[in-house]
Amino acid sequence: MLAFLHGDGTEMPFEDQGPYADRVTARRAWQFARGMVWASAYREEVWPPGAAAAFDGLRSRVEAAGFQARQVEDLRDLAVEDLADVARFRRESPKEAQQAGSELDEYDDALRRLLEVLEADRRVPSMEAWSALFERRVRGT
Numbered sequence: 001m002l003a004f005l006h007g008d009g010t011e012m013p014f015e016d017q018g019p020y021a022d023r024v025t026a027r028r029a030w031q032f033a034r035g036m037v038w039a040s041a042y043r044e045e046v047w048p049p050g051a052a053a054a055f056d057g058l059r060s061r062v063e064a065a066g067f068q069a070r071q072v073e074d075l076r077d078l079a080v081e082d083l084a085d086v087a088r089f090r091r092e093s094p095k096e097a098q099q100a101g102s103e104l105d106e107y108d109d110a111l112r113r114l115l116e117v118l119e120a121d122r123r124v125p126s127m128e129a130w131s132a133l134f135e136r137r138v139r140g141t
Helices: 002-006 023-038 050-056 061-068 072-092 094-100 102-121 127-134
Strands: none
Touching (some): 002 050, 072 102, 094 102, 102 127
């Protein structure tokens, strides 16, 4: 499961190889693991698992930019793109989106809250505010 949290299942953090020898095999396994990985208690923030980026197109540009982004407009554009990815995933892969469950909703909500903060404050949130926006509210098992 950790291999899907941090990547596409073919690599593990601090190891040379993950549990799956290739992306084809990992993609098949992801179909069965998606819901469990999204709900995992190891996900401390709302960001999609690495496998969701690799196989579901949820690239999480805001996470990559982090709270270090300096331009409100740039961060806003990234959040809009991330929201478009979520909408596309729900539209094109409804069964898979349902497997992600309330955690996908939580990610969507966090991105929308970020947009509200950016519009209201016209500045990039502080590190503390950033953490509060993206901390998971739903805890899995």
